Structures are given as structure tokens and as C-alpha cells.
Amino acid sequence: MLNYALRRFLISIPIIVVATFLIFWAISLTGDPLQDLRQQPNMTTEQIERVRENRGLDDPFYVQYAVWVQQIPTGGFGEYMLSPRPIAPDLQRVVIHTLQLVIAAEVLAFIVAVALGTLSATRQYSVFDYSTTTLSFIGYSMPSFWFALILQVIVVQIFELTGVRLLPLANLSSPNPGTGLAFLWDRALHLVLPVLSLAIFSVASYSRYMRASMLEVVGSDYIRTARAKGLKEGTITRRHAMRNALIPTVTVAALSFGTLLSGAIVVETVFGLDGMGRYFIQMLGRRDPYPIMGWLVITSVVVLMFNLIADLVYGYLDPRIRYD
Amino acid sequence: MSDPLLSIRGLVTQFDTADGTVRAVDGVSYDVYPGETVGVVGESGSGKSVTVMSVLGLIPQPPGRVAAGEVLLEGRDLLKLSDEDFRDVRGKDVAMIFQDPMTSLNPVLTVGSQIAEAIEVHRSHLSEDAIRERVIELLELVGVPNASDRFDQYPHEYSGGMRQRAMIAMAIANEPKILIADEPTTALDVTIQAQVLNVLKTAQDETNAGTILITHDLGVIAEMADRVVVMYGGRVVETGTVDEIFHSPKHPYTLGLLSSLPRPDADLERLEPIPGQPPSLINLPSGCAFHPRCRLGNDRERCRFETPERIDLDAGRSTACHFYEEMDAEIERVQRATGAEISTEDEDV
Numbered sequence: 001m002l003n004y005a006l007r008r009f010l011i012s013i014p015i016i017v018v019a020t021f022l023i024f025w026a027i028s029l030t031g032d033p034l035q036d037l038r039q040q041p042n043m044t045t046e047q048i049e050r051v052r053e054n055r056g057l058d059d060p061f062y063v064q065y066a067v068w069v070q071q072i073p074t075g076g077f078g079e080y081m082l083s084p085r086p087i088a089p090d091l092q093r094v095v096i097h098t099l100q101l102v103i104a105a106e107v108l109a110f111i112v113a114v115a116l117g118t119l120s121a122t123r124q125y126s127v128f129d130y131s132t133t134t135l136s137f138i139g140y141s142m143p144s145f146w147f148a149l150i151l152q153v154i155v156v157q158i159f160e161l162t163g164v165r166l167l168p169l170a171n172l173s174s175p176n177p178g179t180g181l182a183f184l185w186d187r188a189l190h191l192v193l194p195v196l197s198l199a200i201f202s203v204a205s206y207s208r209y210m211r212a213s214m215l216e217v218v219g220s221d222y223i224r225t226a227r228a229k230g231l232k233e234g235t236i237t238r239r240h241a242m243r244n245a246l247i248p249t250v251t252v253a254a255l256s257f258g259t260l261l262s263g264a265i266v267v268e269t270v271f272g273l274d275g276m277g278r279y280f281i282q283m284l285g286r287r288d289p290y291p292i293m294g295w296l297v298i299t300s301v302v303v304l305m306f307n308l309i310a311d312l313v314y315g316y317l318d319p320r321i322r323y324d
Numbered sequence: 325m326s327d328p329l330l331s332i333r334g335l336v337t338q339f340d341t342a343d344g345t346v347r348a349v350d351g352v353s354y355d356v357y358p359g360e361t362v363g364v365v366g367e368s369g370s371g372k373s374v375t376v377m378s379v380l381g382l383i384p385q386p387p388g389r390v391a392a393g394e395v396l397l398e399g400r401d402l403l404k405l406s407d408e409d410f411r412d413v414r415g416k417d418v419a420m421i422f423q424d425p426m427t428s429l430n431p432v433l434t435v436g437s438q439i440a441e442a443i444e445v446h447r448s449h450l451s452e453d454a455i456r457e458r459v460i461e462l463l464e465l466v467g468v469p470n471a472s473d474r475f476d477q478y479p480h481e482y483s484g485g486m487r488q489r490a491m492i493a494m495a496i497a498n499e500p501k502i503l504i505a506d507e508p509t510t511a512l513d514v515t516i517q518a519q520v521l522n523v524l525k526t527a528q529d530e531t532n533a534g535t536i537l538i539t540h541d542l543g544v545i546a547e548m549a550d551r552v553v554v555m556y557g558g559r560v561v562e563t564g565t566v567d568e569i570f571h572s573p574k575h576p577y578t579l580g581l582l583s584s585l586p587r588p589d590a591d592l593e594r595l596e597p598i599p600g601q602p603p604s605l606i607n608l609p610s611g612c613a614f615h616p617r618c619r620l621g622n623d624r625e626r627c628r629f630e631t632p633e634r635i636d637l638d639a640g641r642s643t644a645c646h647f648y649e650e651m652d653a654e655i656e657r658v659q660r661a662t663g664a665e666i667s668t669e670d671e672d673v
Contacts, residue, residue, distance in 0.1 A: 032326040227382055228422075229442040229494070230415035239441075314666050319432060319478045 001315070012304040016297065021065060023296050027289040028061040033081050036286065055081060061070035068293060071282075077294030087291045090279065097172055097297055098268070100187070102260045105195045109202035110253050114202070114246065117210025121218060122237055132207065139204030144263055144300050148197035148270040155193070170272040188194060194271045198263050202256060209252045213245040220244075247317050254310030258303040328355035328396075329534040330418075330502050331404065332377070335393035337371075337378045345429045346373040351393070353634070354501060356534040363519035363566070364538045367602045369556040372538045376504045378403075380420055404644050409464045416446040419500035419533075421524075423507040425487035429479040437580075439463070446498050452659060455645030463495040464528065471597065479640045481581030489523055493590040495529045503533040509544060510611060521548060522581055546570065557603050557613030560634065564641045574643035574651050576620040583639045583658045593663030612646070620647055620654045 034051060037043055037300055071078050074182075076088035116136075120129040152169050159165055166176065168190045177186040218241050219221065226240045265277030274277075276295060283291040315321045337349040349371040356362050364372045371629045377383050378390050379402065395402040397417060402410060422428040430438060439459045443450065450458075456475065463471035466489040471630040479487055485557065486507060495503060505524060509517040519543065528535050538579055545552055545566065553570040555560040564573040573579045580598035603609055609616050621627035624647075632644045645651070659665060 162648065221422060221424060224382060224431040224436075225422060225428045225494075226430070227492075228380060228414055228420045230411045230413070230445050231441065232411065240433070242431050244430070247432075259592045269614075289378075319434075 001312065002062045005312065006312070008308050012301075012308075015304065016048075016300045019061075019300050020069075020293060020297060024065045024068065024289060024293060025061055027287070027292055028064070031287050033057070033287045033289065034053075036164050037082060040196065044127070051082070051114045064289075068290070077297070078290050081142045081288040087294050091291070091294050094279040096278045097273060098261070098264055098277065099302075100255070101191060101194055101198065101267070101273065101275060102264055104191060105198040105202065106253070106260055107256060108195060109130075109199040109206055111202050112250075113206030113253075114210050114249065116207040117128050117246070117249070118214055118237065118242060120207070121214030122233075123137060123216065131153060132211075134225060136204040139200045140208075143271050144201060145266045146199055148193065148267055151197060152270075169193070172273050172275075187198060194267050194273060197270070198260060198267045204261060205256070206249060206253050209294075210245060210249045213248045217245045219312075236300075243317060247314060250313050250317065251310050253305045254313065257269075259300060259305035261302065271296075295317065326357065327399075328360050329398060330356040330536075331394075331396040331397065332375065332379065333394040334390040335378055337374050337388060338391050339388045341606065342542050347608075348388075349557055351379060352555070352558070352560050353393075354553045354560060355640075356536060356572055357527075358501075358534050359532045361528065361535040361537055361548050362551050362553060363545040364536060364553045364555060365540060365542065365545055366555035367540065369602055369605060372555050373506055374558075375555075376420070376506060376536055376538060378412055378419055378502060380504065382414075382420075392642070395527055400451060401524070410422075412446070415442050415500075416498045416671045417500055418502040418504065419495040421488070421491050421495045421505040421508045424511045425484055425491050427509065428491055429482075429496040432531055433673075434476050436460075436463075436477075437481060439490065439497055441641045442494050444499045444573050459493070462497055463490065464630065465496075466490070466493045466527060467535045468493070470615060474536075484512055485520060488512060488516075488520050490525055492520075492527050493503055496531050496533070498533045502536065502537045503528060503531065503616075505579040507540070508537075509541070510539070524548070531542045541571075542581060554581070556607055556616065558605060559613065559615070559644065560642075561644065568641060568643045572651070572655070574637065574641075575645045576651070576654060577614050579651070579658060580617075580653060581621075581660050583664075594661065596658055596661050599672070612644075619657075620650060 032038075034057070037048055037051065056067055059067075068078065076086060077091060079086055116132050120132045123129050155166050155169060172187060172190050174186050174190075177183045196292070218237075223236060223240055226236045231240075252257055261276070264275060265280060267273070268275040268277035269281060276299070280292065280295050283295070326650075332355070333353050335349055335352045336347060336425050339346045339348055347635060351373065354362065354364075364375070374383070374388075376580040379395050381402065390533055393403070396414065397418075402413060402418075407414065423467070429435065434495065436456070436459050439462060440455045443455050445457060446470050447455075448673075460471045463474060468474050468486055468489055474486075476545075482490060488511075492508075508524060509520050512520060512560060524535075526546070539545060541547055549566050551563065551565050553560055554575065556577050559664075562569065562573065562578050564574070567576075570582065573582060574617075579600070580582050580596075583596040584598055586595065598617055599619075603613055603616075609628075611626070612621065612632050613619045614616070615623070618627065626646050628648065633645050634642045634644045635648065636642045637648075
């Protein structure tokens with residue numbers, strides 16, 4: 001299995017190269033990265049020309065791309081176009097923040113969705129089933145920025161009515177978050193609303209998959225066999241049905257990780273979180289290709305990693321799949 | 325005869341469908357005595373499987389419902405048990421082997437653990453090692469080679485015949501009093517069928533369980549059964565010993581089954597199939613459900629309007645035909661038509 005994982009990782013490299021090349025090309029079409037510079041009144045034409053020359057902006061985009069690729073092994077993700085600051089520390093900071101948000105949302109969504117889907121399927125056509133079906137359609141069709149705003153409004157209303165500051169409305173930490181456990185607790189509280197806003201869509205979609213695959217499994221012959229053995233319904237659901245039903249759900253959940261990352265762009269903007277999403281929007285506004293390229297490489301690696309995780313978990317859940 | 329081990333009395337099982345309520349089993353009664361094999365035959369939809377599913381309490385509800393009747397296991401009515409007590413009976417006193425071994429085992433659990441589970445649920449005091457030992461013993465009994473290695477294999481690593489052996493091992497794990505085999509060989513290759521039937525016989529000898537063997541294969545009945553129950557349209561139409569059923573059937577449907585199949589013992593020159601289609605349970609014919617297809621009935625008024633009751637001819641011998649007394653003549657007619665001796669005294673069926 002290690003062999004398989006390694007092979008899959010190596011296969012991912014050309015995928016990432018092709019993806020970065022295409023994105024680099026796409027960014028080069030979006031406009032002049034020196035536009036902001038030109039609008040500054042104290043910039044002389046010579047200064048601008050110097051930047052242009054230093055950065056090789058007159059070269060065709062594939063030459064620029066080659067230059068960018070060459071500096072990755074030594075210079076990390078390089079420097080910003082307009083200032084000599086390195087990109088890597090910024091990226092590292094926002095990636096860590098976003099992973100906290102997204103992984104918390106994914107874990108929460110998966111657990112809640114598996115529970116909801118299982119209960120709906122074992123109580124098919126019950127009030128509970130109809131309610132979760134309705135709620136998941138609502139969750140599925142609700143824009144996450146709107147839901148995020150509604151959550152903020154609710155928290156504000158609670159504060160106005162009762163004077164209780166239930167949860168922080170924005171940012172990742174309080175001005176003085178403290179250290180150690182106090183810091184973590186402060187971070188967790190700040191992440192509650194963003195995680196909820198981000199998870200709601202995934203809960204809705206994963207629970208539908210879980211319900212559908214549970215329904216298929218509970219009608220199967222081996223469930224009847226389990227019943228004929230005299231097992232309790234709870235044991236049958238947990239031991240025999242859920243494990244089989246999890247196989248497709250795990251795949252969907254892991255493959256949807258990229259969707260969560262893009263969802264994070266909206267949620268981070270609404271809650272003012274210093275994460276990858278907000279960073280991406282800011283850099284896109286500046287038309288600076290270098291931080292966007294760095295962002296892209298990290299995102300592709302994360303998405304590909306989750307695809308790999310999906311495959312490995314799949315093999316763990318289903319013994320019919322072997323990696324060799 | 326001693327008291328029956330299992331006694332099904334007037335069982336009625338219904339299903340609610342979009343087209344109305346269907347009586348899949350309509351007043352079925354038969355007995356199973358210790359150590360004997362009762363073969364249940366009939367076409368698809370005759371209610372053979374639904375009957376035993378009702379006995380095990382495995383009818384999905386809704387849409388299904390056991391509406392009436394008793395299932396007496398050593399005098400205790402299973403249908404009146406609480407869910408918990410019924411669960412205790414399943415897999416311990418009454419065990420079942422299903423039709424399709426390819427889908428009846430859980431693909432993500434090892435075969436050994438699935439058999440072990442059947443033991444564990446009813447004998448929680450046993451240690452894990454003791455259970456494992458017992459499972460390996462069972463796998464050896466049903467002829468799975470390298471049982472201790474095979475314990476940890478998954479169903480997809482077993483062939484179809486091996487899986488059915490594992491299913492048999494699972495069914496006899498707790499030495500049940502009643503063993504129900506629902507078409508145990510239908511999904512298997514002909515060559516494997518004989519082996520599996522042998523295993524079933526071994527298993528039965530080992531446990532001395534009363535066995536209900538459901539099949540539409542008369543060859544399997546001839547091989548395995550002591551007594552036969554013939555079902556049609558959710559009812560029992562004839563009961564008797566294998567010899568009686570094969571050589572002097574007292575119901576025209578049974579005779580139809582015999583004359584429509586090639587038999588190695590009776591040299592049929594021509595087959596005489598049963599005309600028409602099996603009836604739809606939603607819209608069963610009035611009177612005798614078999615009358616539209618019956619050559620003996622020949623559309624007589626009584627057949628069309630009066631539902632025949634079971635008539636006991638002898639101990640364990642019964643028929644549900646108004647005109648069973650004319651069966652001798654009918655058998656002769658069929659013998660002329662097919663050129664075969666049905667009513668032979670040849671015991672070797």
C-alpha cells in the first residue's frame with residue numbers, strides 16, 4: 001500500500017505541472033501586473049521599466065513560467081512582484097488558518113451527515129426522514145455567504161436581547177488571545193460560525209449520499225442473513241450496513257474537499273479570516289501571478305492528497321480492493 | 325408419529341401493494357418432525373419462501389404482515405413472542421440458508437467472523453478462541469479446505485460453492501432444531517449442486533434438525549426429502565411422502581409438475597407442460613386457483629366457484645382438489661400422452 005501511495009504521488013507531479021502551466025498562462029492574460037504601479041504619482045517611467053526588466057515581463061509567458069519553475073527548489077515561491085518580500089511566510093500562515101477551518105468543517109460535516117443519513121435510511125418515510133430531506137434541500141440550495149450573514153445576525157440579536165456575547169463574529173483570534181489552551185479555545189470559538197457556514201452545504205450533500213447508499217445496503221441479502229442470525233437491529237446497522245454504506249460516502253466526501261476550499265473563499269471573506277481564500281482574492285485583485293501560483297500549487301497538492309486519501313480509505317473499507 | 329417439532333397452522337401473510345393487498349400466503353399449514361426433511365415445491369410466487377420468512381419473522385414490515393395463524397415450535401407460538409425473544413430463536417432454534425450465496429455474505433467482513441458472530445450472539449459466554457475453534461471445526465465439517473486459513477478470508481476469495489458451504493456452517497453453528505434451506509442450490513452450477521446437497525445432508529445428520537427444503541427442482545426433492553408439500557397460489561395443494569407424490573399424485577397440479585419435467589426414471593417420450601401462466605397473486609382466480617390451467621377440472625362449476633379445502637386422506641397425506649378421486653384416470657391419460665410410466669411402483673426415484 002505504501003508502494004501504491006508513492007506511485008500515486010509521483011503520478012500527481014505531472015498533473016500539478018500541467019495545472020500550474022495553464023494557470024500561469026491564464027493569469028498572464030488577465031492584465032498588466034504593473035497597473036497599480038503606474039497609477040502612483042511619484043513613480044517615474046524609468047522605475048517602472050526597471051521592474052519590467054527585472055521581472056522579465058517582456059518575455060513570452062512560457063519563458064516567465066520557466067523562470068518561475070526554476071526558482072521553486074531554491075527560493076520557495078519567490079517574491080511579490082512589486083515588493084521584495086518573500087511569499088512563502090504569508091502562504092504558510094494563510095494555509096494553516098484555512099486548513100484549521102476546512103478540516104474542522106469536513107470532519108463535522110462527515111460525522112453529522114453519516115449520522116443523519118443512517119437515521120433517515122433506517123427510518124425511511126418517517127417524520128425524521130422527511131424533515132432531514134427537506135432540510136438538506138434547503139442546505140443544498142442556500143448560498144453560504146447568506147447563511148454566514150444570517151448566523152451573524154442571529155448572534156447579534158441574541159446579544160441585543162440578552163446581553164450575552166455568544167460567539168465572536170469575525171477574525172481568527174481576539175486582540176489578546178493568550179497562549180496555550182487559552183489560545184486554542186479562543187481560536188475554536190472564533191471558528192464556530194465560519195465552520196458552520198462552510199459545513200452546511202457538505203452536510204446536506206453527504207447525508208443524501210449516505211442515505212441513498214444505506215437504503216441500498218439495508219435491502220441487500222447479507223442484511224437479511226444478519227437478521228436471520230438473530231443479531232440486534234443496532235448491531236446490524238453498525239456492523240453490517242454502515243461499513244458498506246460508507247464506501248461511496250467516503251469517496252464523495254474526500255473528493256469534495258476541493259469544493260470546501262473554494263467555499264472557504266466566500267466564508268473567509270464574510271468573517272474576515274486571514275486565510276487562503278481571502279489571500280487569493282486580494283492577490284487576484286493585484287494581478288500578481290507569483291503568490292497566486294504559490295497558492296495554486298499548495299491547493300493542488302492538498303486536493304490531490306485528499307483524492308489519494310479517498311482511495312486509501314476506500315481500500316481499507318472494502319477488502320475487495322487491493323493496491324498492488 | 326411423535327409430536328411435530330415445528331407446526332405451521334393457518335398462516336396468512338399479506339403484503340400491501342399499490343394495487344391492493346396481496347395474500348402471498350393464504351392459510352398454509354404443515355408440520356416438520358425431528359430429523360426429517362420436508363421438501364416444499366411450487367412455482368415462483370406460490371408462497372414457499374414467504375411462508376418460511378414468516379416463520380423466521382423476516383417479512384419486511386411494512387409492507388408485509390403476518391395476518392393470521394400460528395407457528396408452533398415445540399408448542400411455543402413464535403408469532404406471539406416479543407421482538408427480543410424472537411431474535412433469540414432466530415439463528416439458534418431456527419436457522420436459514422439462503423438462495424444466493426454470492427450476495428448473502430457481507431462482502432466487507434471475513435467469512436470466519438460472520439460465522440463467529442452467529443455463535444457469539446447466542447452464546448456470549450464463550451471466549452473468542454473457543455468460538456474461533458468452533459468455527460474452524462464447522463468449516464471443516466462442511467468441507468472447506470484449509471479451514472483455519474480460510475477463516476480470515478473474505479467472501480470474494482471464496483467460490484460460489486464454498487460460500488454456500490460457509491452459509492451452511494453458519495446455519496448449523498448453534499445446532500438448530502429447524503434448518504430452513506431456501507433454494508440452496510438454485511444459484512450454483514449443476515456439478516456444485518450435488519456437493520452442496522451432500523454437505524447439507526451431513527449438516528442435517530450432525531444436528532438432527534428438522535429440515536425445510538424449498539426448491540422448484542423435483543430432482544432435489546427426490547434426492548433429499550422424506551415428505552413433500554406442494555404449494556400453489558399461496559396455498560398447500562398436496563402433501564405426502566416422496567413416493568406418494570411422485571407415483572400417485574392426488575392433485576392435478578402435482579401431476580402437471582411431474583409430466584412437464586424430463587425424469588431419468590420415467591422415460592417420457594413427450595412432455596406435457598402445464599398450460600397458461602402462474603396466477604397473479606393480486607388477482608387470483610376464483611374457486612380453485614389452479615382451475616384455469618387444470619385439465620382434470622375442465623372448467624367444472626365447482627372448481628370455478630368453490631375453493632377446495634384440504635382433505636386429509638391419511639396421516640400426512642392430503643390434497644386440496646374437489647375431484648382427487650378421478651386422479652387415477654387422469655394419471656393414466658397423462659401416461660398415454662407422455663408415453664411414460666408415472667404410477668410405477670419403482671421405488672428408486
